[in-house]
Amino acid sequence: MGKLYGYAGRILRLDLTHRSAVKIELPYDMARDFIGARGFGAKILWDEVKPGVDPLCPENKMILALSPLAGTAAQSFHRTFAMFKSPLTCGYFRSTGGGFFAAEVKSAGYDAIIIEGRAEKPTYVWIHDDDIEFRDAGHVWGATVDGATEILREETDKNARVLAIGPAGERLVRVACLVTDDYRTPGRGGGGAIWGSKNLKAIVALGTKKPELFNEDLFRELVKEQIDVYKRSPLFDAFHSLGTNSVVYQFYTLGHNPTYNFKNTELENAEIWRTEVLEKYVIKHYGCFTCMIACGKKWKLTKGPYAGLLWDFPEYETHWSLGSTCGITNLEAIAYANMLCDKYGLDTISTGAIVAFAMELYEKGILTDRETDGLRLRWGDGDAMVELVRKIALREGIGNILAEGTARAAEIIGRGAEKFAMHSKCLELPAYDPRAAKAHGLSYATSNIGGSHMIGWNKYEILGMPEKVDPLTVEGKGVLAKRVQDQIAAFEAAGWCAFAELVQTAGYGNVEKTMEWMGKVLYAATGIEEFKDPGYIWLVGERVYNVERAFNVREGMTRKDDWLPERLQKVPFPRDPARGQIFELDRLLDDYYAARGWDAKTGVPTRKKLEDLGLSYVADELEKLGKISS
Amino acid sequence: MKVLVEFLGYAARKVGRNWLWVEVNEGETLRDVFLKYLGLRLENEVVEALMNAFMRGEVRVAVNGRVVGSLDAKLNDGDKILVFPIAAGGDTCFEKMF
Numbered sequence: 001m002g003k004l005y006g007y008a009g010r011i012l013r014l015d016l017t018h019r020s021a022v023k024i025e026l027p028y029d030m031a032r033d034f035i036g037a038r039g040f041g042a043k044i045l046w047d048e049v050k051p052g053v054d055p056l057c058p059e060n061k062m063i064l065a066l067s068p069l070a071g072t073a074a075q076s077f078h079r080t081f082a083m084f085k086s087p088l089t090c091g092y093f094r095s096t097g098g099g100f101f102a103a104e105v106k107s108a109g110y111d112a113i114i115i116e117g118r119a120e121k122p123t124y125v126w127i128h129d130d131d132i133e134f135r136d137a138g139h140v141w142g143a144t145v146d147g148a149t150e151i152l153r154e155e156t157d158k159n160a161r162v163l164a165i166g167p168a169g170e171r172l173v174r175v176a177c178l179v180t181d182d183y184r185t186p187g188r189g190g191g192g193a194i195w196g197s198k199n200l201k202a203i204v205a206l207g208t209k210k211p212e213l214f215n216e217d218l219f220r221e222l223v224k225e226q227i228d229v230y231k232r233s234p235l236f237d238a239f240h241s242l243g244t245n246s247v248v249y250q251f252y253t254l255g256h257n258p259t260y261n262f263k264n265t266e267l268e269n270a271e272i273w274r275t276e277v278l279e280k281y282v283i284k285h286y287g288c289f290t291c292m293i294a295c296g297k298k299w300k301l302t303k304g305p306y307a308g309l310l311w312d313f314p315e316y317e318t319h320w321s322l323g324s325t326c327g328i329t330n331l332e333a334i335a336y337a338n339m340l341c342d343k344y345g346l347d348t349i350s351t352g353a354i355v356a357f358a359m360e361l362y363e364k365g366i367l368t369d370r371e372t373d374g375l376r377l378r379w380g381d382g383d384a385m386v387e388l389v390r391k392i393a394l395r396e397g398i399g400n401i402l403a404e405g406t407a408r409a410a411e412i413i414g415r416g417a418e419k420f421a422m423h424s425k426c427l428e429l430p431a432y433d434p435r436a437a438k439a440h441g442l443s444y445a446t447s448n449i450g451g452s453h454m455i456g457w458n459k460y461e462i463l464g465m466p467e468k469v470d471p472l473t474v475e476g477k478g479v480l481a482k483r484v485q486d487q488i489a490a491f492e493a494a495g496w497c498a499f500a501e502l503v504q505t506a507g508y509g510n511v512e513k514t515m516e517w518m519g520k521v522l523y524a525a526t527g528i529e530e531f532k533d534p535g536y537i538w539l540v541g542e543r544v545y546n547v548e549r550a551f552n553v554r555e556g557m558t559r560k561d562d563w564l565p566e567r568l569q570k571v572p573f574p575r576d577p578a579r580g581q582i583f584e585l586d587r588l589l590d591d592y593y594a595a596r597g598w599d600a601k602t603g604v605p606t607r608k609k610l611e612d613l614g615l616s617y618v619a620d621e622l623e624k625l626g627k628i629s630s
Numbered sequence: 631m632k633v634l635v636e637f638l639g640y641a642a643r644k645v646g647r648n649w650l651w652v653e654v655n656e657g658e659t660l661r662d663v664f665l666k667y668l669g670l671r672l673e674n675e676v677v678e679a680l681m682n683a684f685m686r687g688e689v690r691v692a693v694n695g696r697v698v699g700s701l702d703a704k705l706n707d708g709d710k711i712l713v714f715p716i717a718a719g720g721d722t723c724f725e726k727m728f
Contacts, residue, residue, distance in 0.1 A: 234688055234716055238639075250638060250714050255695050274648070275639050463716060464690070464697060506716075576710075577695030 006525035017117030039493030041083025067495020076500030107207025166345030214527030233507030255436035320431035321352020333382025353428035425450030478591030490541025
């Protein structure tokens, strides 16, 4: 096999039970077959986490993996991808966040970290190049992310990068997340609870190594092309000046940004999300490692009860989850609750969705003042939302039930609560309504990680870019959902940022050029010949997607799990432009499975499909378990 | 009939207002709104710039939330028209697009 350029060339295995660290050489064929990041996670989870494992027990593993381009001069390839069996979905999960942590792990000399076992007591891991130390974290256990991060940097190195959990993860809140030292979050799926169950408070990393590139000149030329395309892209300025806040109001008008727990009636005062209002709060711009888009912003609040706050701004999804879906248009309360989520380590999307669920239960009398300890969960009440976020983070009172996520909380509460739990595979649905964007909604239903907007973010239906597709039609949406999902899986195996891909594709005007460029830059860095062929890059995307699906099939998931709540399937959408629309789940699923080459009745990948993707060993195991026929 | 025309981002900046009500006749279209009616209230070069941006796909027009491909859409009483850049925000867009 060839030499591996570009990659660090090592995987770090951390056994928390035995406090041991083992460095393994990265196999060439794993790099060639799965590229990196999400691809590595899918492969290792399939190989190492057997079906039926309880996500919060020591046998579960989390893989943190990065792009082969992490730490290089390529723009926007420096994200952390966290793959694990989720305590929410009990299936495969991938969660991703930006910042500087991934580039530092690469500098320390690792392409991936496998976290396994359970520490006997609160622990953090200090990675300094080849030196790995398991250190006591008792003194910072219980602290918020920012508090703990400051102390841990003092005792390791002030330039170290940190990935940590807060009190929510420690308390095994199922929607708890990991948070970087600059408050970027691999947010979804309950990864924070997994670290809590392993008594792992943080990973601190510092490195000094630089990867060797295969063809420096070609690489430099391709990065220059990337920068030129970013600069001329019609999306660059908007992301650069306002990040995801640049689309909130338009999306509401276009039928996205669902209100009132997906009841989707008109929201008064939605003008609060116009860009000229939101930009007034911005006092600083910042970005992730080597990304000139720099979509991060800091807000300052100068009025109301939360005046004085200076923190990361709420993203589009957060304006929805702590705002529109709760009927809240109080920007100050949204910003404050967003900060609490960062400090406690909570996924803002799921947390806000849980608040909206609780508000609907309160409205219907299913939850009363007695159960909420007098907290009146009225629609539109920003202060009540802030208090409920705190209760969820610390598992206080009703928060202890809501911390389980909407699906499990609905089961515990009973009394018809499940009708109002807006999730798919137990992951709370984010800021788009399937009735207003059908292929995008089809991705919510079929996603390997449950109700995710990013697994199949449909730029064709939502942005009309690179070509406009009518979001309300049903024909051809199976093929469209598959295409988008495979493209995303491919560029996430390459470890690229989804916003950056959007910016670059808008700059080129088509997706094919983007994928061709990406394959070339991967080849220039790594020397792996196969990457030169864009067809191969698309294939890797489909391969990763199918391995993820196979993991879930092995866990017992089938067509019945590719599901959306009744409200979306039966209740006509009440406002323009999707007025009258429902989500035709069965018809769209049939279309999708046909496009995927999967069994129409069960939604399981066929042997032929798996073999075409080079996954015979996956097919063999599924056949042994009786999940597919030969 | 009355229709509401709302502007976002640099479209709002160029026009100088966030919204205005426009009185139109039965059977008239978006094109009439832009060329006839907005032309009465705004400067010619502003209307021209908006039309050009629309042709280039940099600015979208949605009627009651549905993005339209052409300005020949007939209007109804009370229609809400949104004129918006694909994504809005920041002073730098303003110079580049116009």
